[in-house]
Amino acid sequence: MEKVDVVVIGAGVLGCCAARELSRYQLDVLVLERAHDVGEGSSKANSGIIHAGFHARGGSLKGKSCVEGNKLHRAMAREMDIPLVECGGMMVAFNGEGVEKLHAKAERAYLNGAGKLDIVDGAAARAMEPRLSPRVVAALMAPTTCVISPFELVLALAQNAQRNGVRFRFKAEVETVLPAQSGGWLVRLTDGAQLEARCVLNMAGDMACLIDKLVGPDDYQVQPRAGDFIVFDKQAPETAVKRVIYQAAENDEGGTLVAPTVEGNLLAGPTSRDAASFLDTASVSEGLEHVMGVARKLLPDLGASQVIHNFAGVRTNITNVPKEAKDFVLRASAPGFVSAIGIKNPGMTSAPALAKRAVRMLEGQGLALVDDPSFDPRRVRYVPFLLRSAQQQRALLREDPRYGNVVCRCECITEGDIRAVMHEPVAPSTLSGLKRRLRCGMGRCQGSFCAPRVVCIMADELGVSESSILAGEWGGHFVLRSVK
Amino acid sequence: MMRDVAAAGVACCSEGCETAFDVVVVGAGPAGMAAGVAAKQAGAGSVLVVEREAFAGGVLPQCVHDGFGLHVHGASLTGPEYAQRWSALAQKSGVRFAFRTTVLEVSSADGCFAVDAVGAALGGHVRLRAASVVVATGCRERTRGQMMLPGSRPAGVMTAGTAQYMMNVLNQMPGDEAVILGSGDIGLIMARRLTLEGACVRMVLGQAATGLLRNHVRCVQDFSLPFRYGWGVKEIRGRGRLEGVVIAPFAEDGAFAEGRDEFVSCNLLLISCGLIPEREIVQGLGQELPTGLFICGNASVPHDLVDQVTQEGLRAGRSAAACALSGRGREAKALPRQIDVLLRRRVIEPKGRVQELLGSAGLGGQLIPCTECPSSCMIRRSADGAFDGYGCKRGLAFAEQEVREPMRMFTGAARVEGGARRLVPVRTTAPVSRALVLEVAKQVRELRVAAPVELGAVLRRNVAGSGADVVATCSIAALPEGARAGETFEHADEIGGCVG
Numbered sequence: 001m002e003k004v005d006v007v008v009i010g011a012g013v014l015g016c017c018a019a020r021e022l023s024r025y026q027l028d029v030l031v032l033e034r035a036h037d038v039g040e041g042s043s044k045a046n047s048g049i050i051h052a053g054f055h056a057r058g059g060s061l062k063g064k065s066c067v068e069g070n071k072l073h074r075a076m077a078r079e080m081d082i083p084l085v086e087c088g089g090m091m092v093a094f095n096g097e098g099v100e101k102l103h104a105k106a107e108r109a110y111l112n113g114a115g116k117l118d119i120v121d122g123a124a125a126r127a128m129e130p131r132l133s134p135r136v137v138a139a140l141m142a143p144t145t146c147v148i149s150p151f152e153l154v155l156a157l158a159q160n161a162q163r164n165g166v167r168f169r170f171k172a173e174v175e176t177v178l179p180a181q182s183g184g185w186l187v188r189l190t191d192g193a194q195l196e197a198r199c200v201l202n203m204a205g206d207m208a209c210l211i212d213k214l215v216g217p218d219d220y221q222v223q224p225r226a227g228d229f230i231v232f233d234k235q236a237p238e239t240a241v242k243r244v245i246y247q248a249a250e251n252d253e254g255g256t257l258v259a260p261t262v263e264g265n266l267l268a269g270p271t272s273r274d275a276a277s278f279l280d281t282a283s284v285s286e287g288l289e290h291v292m293g294v295a296r297k298l299l300p301d302l303g304a305s306q307v308i309h310n311f312a313g314v315r316t317n318i319t320n321v322p323k324e325a326k327d328f329v330l331r332a333s334a335p336g337f338v339s340a341i342g343i344k345n346p347g348m349t350s351a352p353a354l355a356k357r358a359v360r361m362l363e364g365q366g367l368a369l370v371d372d373p374s375f376d377p378r379r380v381r382y383v384p385f386l387l388r389s390a391q392q393q394r395a396l397l398r399e400d401p402r403y404g405n406v407v408c409r410c411e412c413i414t415e416g417d418i419r420a421v422m423h424e425p426v427a428p429s430t431l432s433g434l435k436r437r438l439r440c441g442m443g444r445c446q447g448s449f450c451a452p453r454v455v456c457i458m459a460d461e462l463g464v465s466e467s468s469i470l471a472g473e474w475g476g477h478f479v480l481r482s483v484k
Numbered sequence: 485m486m487r488d489v490a491a492a493g494v495a496c497c498s499e500g501c502e503t504a505f506d507v508v509v510v511g512a513g514p515a516g517m518a519a520g521v522a523a524k525q526a527g528a529g530s531v532l533v534v535e536r537e538a539f540a541g542g543v544l545p546q547c548v549h550d551g552f553g554l555h556v557h558g559a560s561l562t563g564p565e566y567a568q569r570w571s572a573l574a575q576k577s578g579v580r581f582a583f584r585t586t587v588l589e590v591s592s593a594d595g596c597f598a599v600d601a602v603g604a605a606l607g608g609h610v611r612l613r614a615a616s617v618v619v620a621t622g623c624r625e626r627t628r629g630q631m632m633l634p635g636s637r638p639a640g641v642m643t644a645g646t647a648q649y650m651m652n653v654l655n656q657m658p659g660d661e662a663v664i665l666g667s668g669d670i671g672l673i674m675a676r677r678l679t680l681e682g683a684c685v686r687m688v689l690g691q692a693a694t695g696l697l698r699n700h701v702r703c704v705q706d707f708s709l710p711f712r713y714g715w716g717v718k719e720i721r722g723r724g725r726l727e728g729v730v731i732a733p734f735a736e737d738g739a740f741a742e743g744r745d746e747f748v749s750c751n752l753l754l755i756s757c758g759l760i761p762e763r764e765i766v767q768g769l770g771q772e773l774p775t776g777l778f779i780c781g782n783a784s785v786p787h788d789l790v791d792q793v794t795q796e797g798l799r800a801g802r803s804a805a806a807c808a809l810s811g812r813g814r815e816a817k818a819l820p821r822q823i824d825v826l827l828r829r830r831v832i833e834p835k836g837r838v839q840e841l842l843g844s845a846g847l848g849g850q851l852i853p854c855t856e857c858p859s860s861c862m863i864r865r866s867a868d869g870a871f872d873g874y875g876c877k878r879g880l881a882f883a884e885q886e887v888r889e890p891m892r893m894f895t896g897a898a899r900v901e902g903g904a905r906r907l908v909p910v911r912t913t914a915p916v917s918r919a920l921v922l923e924v925a926k927q928v929r930e931l932r933v934a935a936p937v938e939l940g941a942v943l944r945r946n947v948a949g950s951g952a953d954v955v956a957t958c959s960i961a962a963l964p965e966g967a968r969a970g971e972t973f974e975h976a977d978e979i980g981g982c983v984g
Contacts, residue, residue, distance in 0.1 A: 231629070235767055279723070282636040292632075309629035311637065386588070386602060390609065397608045404604030406536060406586035414602075444764075446627040448643045452650045466656060475724030476639030479656040480751070483681055483907075484899045484929045 004030045006362065007187055007197035009174055009211060010204040011035075012043040013150070013348050014340055016157035017355035018201050023164035026370045030197070031158075031166060032189070034173035034207075037433040038426060039154035040473050041205045043348065044436065045281065045313020046150040047229070047267055049244050049259050051346040052089060052142035058111025060327045065350035065357070067113045070144055072352035073153075080156040080379040082148060083262040089145025089244035092125060092136045092298065098248035102140040105248075109142070117142055129241060131299045145244050149262045150348060151436035152381070159425045160379040164372070168426065174204070177214045177337075184336060185215075199362050202339040206278035206316050209341050216333025220341055224278045225317040227270025228287030230295065231309040233444050238301040239266035245298050255345070256294040263439065265308075268295035275314050283312040308444050315344035330354055336365045382424055384438065386412045407457070408450040410443020415457055422461040430470040431455060431478055455479055506808040508599050508614035509533040509801070510587045510765065513542020514790050515781025516620030517570040518797030519804065520579035523618070525823060526805035526816040531579045532612070534601055536586040540574070541567030542622055543645070544790070545958065546652045548909035549673055549895045551698065554858050555791035555831040562895055564909045564958035566790060568939060582606060590617055590766050592774055595811075615808035616776045618800045619766055623759040623782040625670070628720070631757060635720030638727070644670040644756035651677060652897050655906040659752025663729055664688045665717050667838075669695045669788070671756025676703035678752075680896055680925040686750050689715040689731060690757070693838035696788065698855040700838045702892060706918060713842070717753070718745065726751050759786035776807045789858075791831045798827045833858040856882045891915035894924045898943060898954070903935030904961040910943060911957050916950035923948040935962040 006022055008015050011033035022029045035041070050073045056063035077084035093099045099119075106117045118141045125139035126132045162168060173190040177200060180186040184198040202211050209222045232239040244259040258268045271287040288310055296302050318326055318341065328350065329341040338361045340354060347354075363369050385396060385403045396403045396416060403416030421428065421437050428434040431441070431454060440454055441447030447454075455478050459466040471478040506528040509516045512535035520533045539545060544552070547563030554560055561569070574581075585603030592598075599612040625643035640659050648670065650656040660683040664671045667690035675685045688704055688711040704711050712731070718740055719730040728749040735741040761783050769777065780800035781793040798819070806816035819827065837860045841853055850865040854874060861875045863883040874880045885891060893915045897907040916924055924947050933943055937960040944954040 230632070235764060280636075282719070282721070283634045285632075285634045285718070288632050288634055304630075304632065307630055307632060308627070310632055310634065386609065393608050397604060401604035404602055404606075404608060405584055406602060409536065409586065412588065445624045446629050448625055448627060448646045451642070452646060452654050452656055455656070456654065466654075470724075471639030472637070472724070474638075476722075477725070478639050478658075479650070480659055481657045482655050483651050483657045483897075484655065 002195040004028045004195060004197050006030070006199045006201060006367070007032060007185070007195070008201045008203060010041075010202075010208070011038040011154075011158060011168060011170075012041050012203065012205050013039065013046075013154050013157070013351045014205075014343060014354060015201070015203040016154050016161060017351045018203055018358055019161040019166045020157045020164070021355045021359045023161045023166045024372060024375045026372045027367075029161075029166040030195070031161075031168045032172040032174060032187070033168065033170050035473050036170050036429050036470070037473070038158045038168070039151060039436070042313050042315055042344075043150055043154050045227075045229070045311060046348050047257075047259055047269065048147050048150045048261055049089070049349070050084070050146045050148055051349045052109060052117070052144045053112040053114040053346075054091070054105040054109035054117060054140070054142060055346065056108065056112060057324070057327070058108045060112075061330065062328050062346065062350065063108065063112035065328065065353035066346045068353035069346075069350040070114075070146075072356075073146075073148060073349065076156075076352060077148065079377040080160055081381040082152050082156045084146055084148045085260070085262050086146045087243050087260055089142040089246065090125060090129070090139040091142070091246035091248060092132065092139045093248040094135050094137060094250050098250060099138045101248035102138060105140055114142075114144065129243060129245065131238070131241060131301055132245070133298055133300050147244065147259060147262055153348070155426060155437060156379050156381070160377070162425050163379065164375050170429075174207075174211060177211060179215075199336040199365065199367050200338070201358055201362070202333075202337065203358075205343070206314065208339055208343075209316070212333050212339040212341060215337050216339065220318055220329060221320040222316045222342060223319045224275040224280065224314045225272050225344070226275035226280065226287075226312050226314050227272055228283045228291055228312045229267060229269030229310065230288060230291050230307055231311075232266040232268070232302070232306045233308050234264040236306040238299070238303060239306055241266060241299065247294065247298055253294045253297070256291055258295050258298055268292070270313070278314050278316070281312050281314055283310045287312065309446060316342055317344060318342035328354065330357060330361070332361050332365055336362070336367070338362055338365070382421055382437070384412065384417045385414045407453050408438075408440035408443065410445050411439040413438050413440040418454060418457045419461050422458065430472055431458070432472040434458065451478060503610065504613040505530045505532045506614070507531045507616045507618065507801070507804045508597070508612055509618040509620055509804075510590070510599070511535065511542060511620035511622060511781075511783070512537075512540040512571070512581060512583075513620060513622050513781065514544060514566065514570060514793045515622070515783070515797035515800070516542070516618065517567075517574045517579075518794045519618040519620055519778075519780060519801030520574050521570070521577045522798040522801030522819060522823065523805040524577040524579050525819050526802045526809075527814070528805035528808055532582060533574070533579055534582045534585050534587050534599070534612075536584065538584050540571040540581065545909070546645075546649045547673075548652050548897050548957070549677075550893050550911060552790045555789065556794055556826045556829050560893070562909060562911055562957045565939075568958065570794070587765050589768060590619070590777070591768055597776065615811050616778070616804035618797075618804045619763055619777065619779045619783050620781050620797060620800070621762045621765065621783045623761050623786050626755065626758045626760060628755055630760075631755070633717060633720060636722055638720070638722035638725055640722070640726030640751050641720060641753045642755070644668070644674045644754040647674055647752070647754050648677065651681065652909065653905065653907060655899065657681070657683070659726070659750070660684065661686055661750045662752040662754060663717070663748055663750040664754045664756060666690045666756035666758070667693050667695050667700075667711075667713060668756040668758065669699050671695070671754060672699040672703040674754055674756070675709055676707065677896075679707045679709065680922070681929065683752075685709045686748055687712060687731075689713070689717070691716060691734060693842065695838060696833060697837035697841065697853050697860040700841070701853050701855055706890075706892065706921075716740065720753065721747075726753055729753055761785060776804070778804050789831060789833060791829070795827055795829075795831060798823065834860050837862065852883045852886050854879045854882050890918040892918045892921055894921055894928075894952075894954075895957075896925060896928050898928050898931040898933050900933050900935050900937060900960050902963050903937065904963055908933055908937050908943075908960045909957045910954050912947065912950070912952040913955055914952040916948070916952050920948050920950050924950060924954075928954060935960050
């Protein structure tokens with residue numbers, strides 16, 4: 001039977017952070033992921049905001065890991081060439097009650113270690129963000145808020161972990177985990193495969209709670225909470241915002257915000273509503289209307305004509321703990337078995353800190369952490385042809401003239417780019433996997449022009465039929481068959 | 485991003501390459517080709533049409549159906565035929581083309597324009613200079629995202645034009661149980677196209693019947709396809725593959741009526757809900773267009789008919805030439821008579837005739853919408869067999885034929901082997917009995933044609949015993965020597981040649 005030192009269950013942002021963290025040491029690490037790709041769960045439906053840490057209850061694991069994670073992300077972005085924009089954030093208030101909320105948030109930020117945040121008046125806020133509503137009376141400034149590409153982040157972590165020896169197994173769904181006779185854990189997959197691990201890191205997102213119950217106490221209950229998002233076009237002047245803009249809810253706006261993305265789109269969302277299941281990522285019209293309403297409340301010039309896409313993601317919400325006491329759960333549920341449960345917002349920000357903490361927990365459980373001298377923290381990002389220097393472009397064109405063939409006109413991605421990315425480490429296997437790596441199909445035409453061509457190129461590069469190329473994660477083929 | 489990209493790696497063109505032109509036209513669709521022709525005929529010295537595809541025609545090569553050119557050419561051409569007519573005219577006029585070359589941005593520079601473009605044919609990422617620029621970049625379709633259609637995001641939801649490109653150019657079947665949202669012309673055309681290729685069109689629905697009358701008659705009514713105008717899609721369902729859509733009628737306030745939801749099972753949802761001009765390449769120039777820059781065709785405003793687009797292109801090309809020449813103290817020449825005539829033809833097609841047809845049901849007698857010409861006359865046949873409401877003799881003959889045996893032109897595409905493209909668009913040489921259309925489609929589906937194929941080549945005589953032949957409506961070159969099929973999705977046609 002295959003034996004490894006550590007099995008990480010789940011290749012989302014947390015699993016990939018942990019995998020990379022473990023790759024610093026002389027360990028045999030295997031990541032099991034039920035999907036075809038990394039980041040296929042909540043991670044891909046994330047706003048990409050690296051929060052400053054003024055939301056979570058002061059001193060909570062959520063709050064502290066958020067502030068610590070915010071710092072770690074900057075270092076990771078430098079090491080692994082991940083696009084991160086130091087845009088800053090502001091939380092705006094529309095009335096006196098809202099201003100009180102800003103003061104309460106500033107207090108939380110201080111307790112979480114994020115330092116002292118300033119509050120400015122409405123005019124000063126509008127001087128910084130001219131599109132901001134004239135109704136805004138005050139804003140809490142959060143200079144450490146930044147945005148990152150959630151896709152690039154997860155990919156970079158996985159690529160760097162793989163480079164440092166971590167193995168990834170996709171389409172590998174855990175069926176059960178049992179104590180092994182040797183003292184470790186026996187992990188059985190739904191395809192019948194079995195392996196033995198000395199330690200397990202259960203970072204399976206929505207499945208983490210269920211998997212935890214296999215070995216630990218049955219003490220938490222989780223429910224899916226969905227959030228709807230709207231994406232606005234680049235270049236549209238109405239969407240020109242520099243900072244992440246949160247709002248102190250006046251009515252029932254919840255935590256809906258607007259945020260620039262590293263690529264230049266504006267994102268609005270999310271909502272928070274019960275979903276039928278963890279797989280139910282359908283957006284709903286009430287949710288989209290709510291998001292549009294809040295976005296227009298913040299930025300009155302926004303309109304439906306700038307919208308290019310909507311989506312929804314599902315987070316894991318612990319339901320049997322009162323709101324005041326709710327926190328991330330990161331614990332050793334059994335000897336050598338560490339679980340992360342209920343990791344929702346700000347999970348992406350907290351992930352690097354949680355991963356470090358999880359690895360230290362394993363050490364506490366007896367896993368020896370011996371530095372691997374060959375560990376290389378760097379990772380090189382694939383830069384699309386049209387963003388390269390003239391000299392590099394000439395060299396690439398000599399090598400393959402298909403670099404001059406623009407396929408995705410909205411995002412300026414060429415045929416050469418697509419063919420190259422198909423051979424990058426942790427290569428994409430679906431159309432949406434390729435989209436997350438190169439952005440082809442993420443622009444204003446939403447793949448109307450390029451998707452069928454991208455399928456042709458992928459099929460040719462992989463040596464398979466076009467009708468075998470999956471559109472997305474769950475088995476849908478973009479091309480049904482040939483016409484004739 | 486577009487602007488970042490344009491600035492990132494501009495290199496000078498490879499040695500010996502000419503980079504300055506009187507007129508640069510962006511896009512070799514019907515608007516761009518007409519602009520190129522008119523600019524050259526008006527006396528512009530050097531005219532370059534930059535085209536991102538490997539061939540001229542813009543969207544026309546995928547529009548294998550007929551009905552193009554009724555106004556300016558007085559003939560019902562297929563899209564590929566219309567495109568070839570104009571690309572031949574452009575070449576004859578001395579217009580030069582740069583294929584497989586994408587323009588990233590147009591900017592003002594020292595009294596002229598800088599056109600940043602990328603393409604292997606130009607030797608990479610280059611900056612062209614032009615005294616005048618014509619933007620003929622066409623339009624894109626509204627997507628489900630722009631419509632804020634809620635639901636899941638499975639495979640099988642796409643715009644009608646995407647499905648058209650897949651089926652008519654790439655030989656890819658996007659689905660076989662379709663719902664078509666939007667009664668725009670592309671949606672109606674695709675309802676027929678899917679039916680002819682053996683798919684089941686479950687429903688055509690849309691807020692109002694906005695398509696041309698002839699398309700409603702020939703694409704929906706001819707095949708008895710279920711349609712519901714005044715209905716819309718409320719939700720998309722399905723995980724991997726589309727499983728179906730929830731539909732509902734619109735109430736008077738424009739919102740969905742309560743409690744009238746229905747589920748329609750399907751694995752393909754085509755969206756044909758409007759077109760958006762594509763002119764992001766000139767966004768950096770601001771709202772006020774500088775002198776010497778012209779936007780025409782669907783990049784200016786979406787048109788119903790290609791004839792209108794051609795006329796607009798001619799006007800833009802002539803103006804661009806005049807502008808470029810005046811910079812050198814010269815005047816533009818008058819356009820030759822042959823082109824001036826095309827420019828002056830009246831191009832109007834009555835709108836709203838589908839509602840008229842549907843609204844008049846049950847008034848007694850038989851209504852025959854005439855599809856002979858763009859006038860779209862509504863001919864009435866009374867109980868005693870007499871006709872009225874026709875505008876000309878051709879209309880009367882059409883109505884009589886419609887009662888005796890409706891006849892339809894068949895258009896489609898056939899498989900090519902060893903060709904630079906996968907499919908060759910085809911048509912019948914004459915209209916065939918409507919009762920035979922599906923059998924003709926089946927026989928065309930079984931055809932295998934060896935490349936090269938010449939425009940007009942007979943691919944099958946007397947198809948389905950109809951008396952008409954199936955002919956190619958486009959020339960398809962053989963796969964270049966040493967090229968591997970599938971290596972790239974299309975191979976460049978050697979028309980016009982490239983600069984450099």
